[in-house]
Structure formats: C-alpha cells, structure tokens
Amino acid sequence: MCGNERKEVLVKLKYDFDEVIDRSDTNSSKWDAEVLETMFGVSDVLPFWVADMDFRTAKPIVDAVVKRAEHGIYGYSKRTDTYFDAIIGWTKRRFGWDIKKEWIEYTPGVVPAINYIIQALCTPGDKVMIQQPVYYPFRRAIENNGCHVVDNMLRFNGEYYEIDFEDFEEKAKDPKVKLFILCSPHNPVSRVWTRDELERIGRICADNGVLVVADEIHNDLVYSGYQHIMFGSLGEEFALNSITCTAPSKTFNLAGMQSSNIIIADPKVMEKYRRVLERNSIGGQNPLSIVSLEAAYNEGEEWLEELLIYLEGNIELIHSYLGEHLPKAKMIAPQATYLGWIDLRKYEKDGDKLQHVISHDGKVALDGGTWFGAGGEGFVRINFACPRKLLEQGLSRLCRVVTELEMKNAYSDRLKDGIEQ
Ligand SMILES: Cc1ncc(COP(=O)(O)O)c(C=O)c1O
Structure with missing residues (x-):
C-alpha cells in the first residue's frame, strides 16, 4: 500500500x-x-x-515475544519456513516484489551486512560510492575494510535533494569502483527515490560493472503522496545486479532484536556473501528475534x-x-x-x-x-x-x-x- x-x-x-x-x-x-x-x-x-x-x-509482537519468553528455554534456534514466508509475504504485499526463499539471508543487522558485503565483494584498495550527506556507518564500513570512499554528493535544490547524475556516471566509470551503496529512502535527507531515478542509477551501475547495495531499512516508513519502489523490483536485470537490505527493525522498533533480511538474487553473489558469513560463524539467531519478525510481518x-x-x-x-x-x-x-x-x-x-x-x-x-x-x-x-x-x-x-x-x-x-x- x-x-x-x-x-x-x-x-x-x-x-x-x-x-x-x-x-x-x-x-x-x-x-x-x-x-x-x-x-x-x-x-x-x-x-x-x-x-x-x-x-x-505492536501488541501482536509483544504477545509473541512474551509467549516465547514464557517457554523458558532459549537454546540455539533455527529459522523455519514460517520465518521466510513472513518476509516473502510482506515484500509482496507492501512492494509487489516476488522474492524467493533462496534469495534471503539472515544477518544480525544491516550495518554488519554492509561490512560483510564489502568483505565479500571488494579487495582492499577498491572504491565504494556513496551519496553524502548520508548515514555515517557507510563511510566507516568502507574505510574499516581497507577501501576508499567515492562521494557522489547530493545536491540541495532549496526544497529537496537530488542526484547529480553527470557526476554519478563519471565516478561509476572508474574501474576501481565496485559497489554503490544506495540509501533508499535516504537517511538523513528523507528522499524517496522515484522510479526514473532508480532506473537511471541501475543502468549506469550495470553498464559500468558496479553492484548496487540498496539499504532499504526505512522502506516501510513512507508518507502520504510517496511510494517506495524496491530496487530489485524494477526488473530481473536490476535484481541480479543488486543486494537489498531490509529489516523489521526501524519499522516496528525492533532494532535491539538484531535481525535483517539480505536479499540476493544472483546465486554467485550469494555464495560469496555466505562464505564471509561462514568465516565469521554468523548463522544462528536469537529466538525472540525470530518470533518478533514473524509477528511484525504477519500481524503488524x-x-x-x-x-x-x-x-x-x-x-x-x-x-x-x-x-x-x-x-x-x-x-x-x-x-x-x-x-x-x-x-x-x-x-x-x-x-x-x-x-x-x-x-x-x-x-x-x-x-x-x-x-x-x-x-x-x-x-x-x-x-x-x-x-x-x-x-x-x-x-x-x-x-x-x-x-x-x-x-x-x-x-x-x-x-x-x-x-x-
Ligand atoms: C540507513 C540505515 N541503515 C542501517 C541502519 C542500522 O541498521 P542495523 O541496526 O540493522 O545495523 C540505520 C539505522 O539508523 C540506518 O538509518
């Protein structure tokens, strides 16, 4: 909706x-x-x-967490089909994008995921493009992993912020630029990017071998008159050249539950990402985080x-x-x-x-x-x-x-x- x-x-x-x-x-x-x-x-x-x-x-989330907490045993926990179905259902209902279970990977947070993505797809010395002013952990993630920030600075037109596409294209042509981290909607300038803008970004990135990392953690929090378009929903070629990060954390005030959904349609990219998760033993999930996500997406x-x-x-x-x-x-x-x-x-x-x-x-x-x-x-x-x-x-x-x-x-x-x- x-x-x-x-x-x-x-x-x-x-x-x-x-x-x-x-x-x-x-x-x-x-x-x-x-x-x-x-x-x-x-x-x-x-x-x-x-x-x-x-x-x-939301009350259904509180109820689900209380019910699970009352069980009293909080051992190692595994995601089942109900977990994936909740994410798939939400993405379809709210954004009209059909995603598959195999495309979804769990990571305890979008910021950790962005760090793992850089580790999986860049080597130290590579460049990653961002659009400042922007959520500051992007810059940190790039630099902490030995890469360089390339800034396609947003332009303020007196009313709202816009993308300088000439500069974007020029910078994307640099063969050292491997990733572009798109903040969509954008924090802190609160822009919802239009279909035209997203398609233009997607085309420039695909033409220049730059993979789009779409941080869509705020994508449910959109106001009257605007519609969020998930980057991967633009079409197969866009989905295959991107990684989309979503989570119930901002939407339902569940940040402390630490769960995010990393959507990767290209199996080769998914394999590289999973290798990094494996190297860091990321896999198990907090049982309260599992039930809160399911309740949020099914009943929130x-x-x-x-x-x-x-x-x-x-x-x-x-x-x-x-x-x-x-x-x-x-x-x-x-x-x-x-x-x-x-x-x-x-x-x-x-x-x-x-x-x-x-x-x-x-x-x-x-x-x-x-x-x-x-x-x-x-x-x-x-x-x-x-x-x-x-x-x-x-x-x-x-x-x-x-x-x-x-x-x-x-x-x-x-x-x-x-x-x-
Ligand atoms: C754009 C953006 N990405 C990621 C995060 C944090 O994500 P997480 O808590 O899942 O690491 C925030 C939090 O403010 C954010 O604004």
Missing part, C-alpha cells in the same frame, strides 16, 4: 502513541547517561538522536498504518513550531523515515559550534549534520518518533538555544563592527 492511500485526517487511533514511556533501566542506548556523555559530552540531555522510537511496538500492518498517521502529525508539529519560533530554520519536508533534516545555516554555519551549543546549552541531543559527511555543515538531524509531548519539549529547547545563539552572534558582530569602525 502506498502512502497516498492513507488518510491524513484525524482518525481515532487504536494505539496510544502519546503515552510517554520511561525507558530508564531498560539498557536503552538512546537514553543512557554514559552513552550520552560519550556522544555529546553531556548526559542530562533530552535524546532525539539514534534511530529508534520511544513507542511501544495495522500498527504501522497508525504509526505513520501519528508521525505525519509530528512532522506538521515541527514545521509549525519552527515556523513560529525559529522562522529562519527549515526542516526539509520528510518523504520518508522518522528523521528530520533541519537546516539551521541561517543561524550558524559552523557545525561543531552548533552541535556544542545545542547539546551543552540547549540540553537536547540531536545528530550533528557534520556526522553525515560533506554537506552536513549547519544542519542537524532530529528523530521525531516520540510522543508529541516530548517532541514539544525538545523543540522548545532547540528554538530557545538557537535564538540565544543568534542574539550572541549578532552582538559579537556589532562589537566587531564597532572595533573596525
């Missing part, structure tokens, strides 16, 4: 996304004081950073539709709050993901200063724009998957501290002008 079939109007939601749930004492990385201190240099901050949600997941659809309605409300809140209290700031209208990319360049262009002031003086933890590489200076990323009450508190802190910063900057400019005159 695509975004524009959903009603934006206020409907009575069955799930209570307004409930503020205390996550302390649950080992939550997002809320942990030590983690916050390490990441932001300060621990008493309201967290809107790492990509998990402050909502309880209603919750997801409600979640998207609530998140669209949060998007409206951010736009209107910024419009009123921080008028020179602009959140790029999210087409997908629960991550908002806010342009604060009219207040402060220095990314490090911005990040320091927001966390230390404003007491809000947001991902710094510069974390995402080139093009991130003067931006911040806000995770708005939280109850509206929390979001309002965060926005209030953000607007206050950026307004103060603007006044301080204006004052020091006046002082400088005074000295220079």
Whole structure:
C-alpha cells in the first residue's frame, strides 16, 4: 500500500502513541547517561538522536515475544519456513516484489551486512560510492575494510535533494569502483527515490560493472503522496545486479532484536556473501528475534498504518513550531523515515559550534549534520518518533538555544563592527 492511500485526517487511533514511556533501566542506548556523555559530552540531555522510537511496538509482537519468553528455554534456534514466508509475504504485499526463499539471508543487522558485503565483494584498495550527506556507518564500513570512499554528493535544490547524475556516471566509470551503496529512502535527507531515478542509477551501475547495495531499512516508513519502489523490483536485470537490505527493525522498533533480511538474487553473489558469513560463524539467531519478525510481518500492518498517521502529525508539529519560533530554520519536508533534516545555516554555519551549543546549552541531543559527511555543515538531524509531548519539549529547547545563539552572534558582530569602525 502506498502512502497516498492513507488518510491524513484525524482518525481515532487504536494505539496510544502519546503515552510517554520511561525507558530508564531498560539498557536503552538512546537514553543512557554514559552513552550520552560519550556522544555529546553531556548526559542530562533530552535524546532525539539514534534511530529508534520511544513507542511501544505492536501488541501482536509483544504477545509473541512474551509467549516465547514464557517457554523458558532459549537454546540455539533455527529459522523455519514460517520465518521466510513472513518476509516473502510482506515484500509482496507492501512492494509487489516476488522474492524467493533462496534469495534471503539472515544477518544480525544491516550495518554488519554492509561490512560483510564489502568483505565479500571488494579487495582492499577498491572504491565504494556513496551519496553524502548520508548515514555515517557507510563511510566507516568502507574505510574499516581497507577501501576508499567515492562521494557522489547530493545536491540541495532549496526544497529537496537530488542526484547529480553527470557526476554519478563519471565516478561509476572508474574501474576501481565496485559497489554503490544506495540509501533508499535516504537517511538523513528523507528522499524517496522515484522510479526514473532508480532506473537511471541501475543502468549506469550495470553498464559500468558496479553492484548496487540498496539499504532499504526505512522502506516501510513512507508518507502520504510517496511510494517506495524496491530496487530489485524494477526488473530481473536490476535484481541480479543488486543486494537489498531490509529489516523489521526501524519499522516496528525492533532494532535491539538484531535481525535483517539480505536479499540476493544472483546465486554467485550469494555464495560469496555466505562464505564471509561462514568465516565469521554468523548463522544462528536469537529466538525472540525470530518470533518478533514473524509477528511484525504477519500481524503488524495495522500498527504501522497508525504509526505513520501519528508521525505525519509530528512532522506538521515541527514545521509549525519552527515556523513560529525559529522562522529562519527549515526542516526539509520528510518523504520518508522518522528523521528530520533541519537546516539551521541561517543561524550558524559552523557545525561543531552548533552541535556544542545545542547539546551543552540547549540540553537536547540531536545528530550533528557534520556526522553525515560533506554537506552536513549547519544542519542537524532530529528523530521525531516520540510522543508529541516530548517532541514539544525538545523543540522548545532547540528554538530557545538557537535564538540565544543568534542574539550572541549578532552582538559579537556589532562589537566587531564597532572595533573596525
Ligand atoms: C540507513 C540505515 N541503515 C542501517 C541502519 C542500522 O541498521 P542495523 O541496526 O540493522 O545495523 C540505520 C539505522 O539508523 C540506518 O538509518
């Protein structure tokens, strides 16, 4: 089902996304004081950073996990046909793509999978293309495996981000470029790529012997008016020249369950990938992760539709709050993901200063724009998957501290002008 079939109007939601749930004492990385201190240099901050949600997941998932937990034996566990059928069914129902059981491989996370893919298909010294600003573990995975980053930087047209296809093609021609990691939908700029864009990417990559690694972890979180197209669903030649990474983790707030579905249609590529998994003894799976995935894909659809309605409300809140209290700031209208990319360049262009002031003086933890590489200076990323009450508190802190910063900057400019005159 695509975004524009959903009603934006206020409907009575069955799930209570307004409930503020205390996550302390649950080992939550997002809320942990030590983690916050390490990441932001300060621990008493309201967290809107790492990509998990402050909502309880769908009831059928909780029920399935509780039922399995009550069994009391958590031995080595194996995926059965019901597991694969859940993934196959979801992919067909939501995206119209028929995938086969043999194409699906388990890996405990998309980031680990991207590392294993690089190990399987590149040799140190090879190049991997990405599109910055982009989810920063891509860069790390490339460099940690001895390869080089090639950046086809996204272009901001004042409203949304676009691909510079001339540059893309030029860079793809380099025989050292073996992989292109596509972030689809894109984190952090929240773009849903169109069929035309995806086909163009696919053709350029195929013509130049570059395999597409489509990270589609956010592909279920798409808003009204947009439709996500799975890269492999474009046609057989696209499926055969790609690896697609999906997971129930972002969609259903199951990141801690650590399961991802790596879809590889080309058996030769699958063989290389599996060899790396074998070398690292990756295979067994946490029993709670198995039942949560099955419940999510088989019974979680209603919750997801409600979640998207609530998140669209949060998007409206951010736009209107910024419009009123921080008028020179602009959140790029999210087409997908629960991550908002806010342009604060009219207040402060220095990314490090911005990040320091927001966390230390404003007491809000947001991902710094510069974390995402080139093009991130003067931006911040806000995770708005939280109850509206929390979001309002965060926005209030953000607007206050950026307004103060603007006044301080204006004052020091006046002082400088005074000295220079
Ligand atoms: C684009 C993208 N890929 C991967 C991940 C993380 O995946 P995992 O937790 O499965 O390693 C994230 C998390 O924010 C993400 O945004």
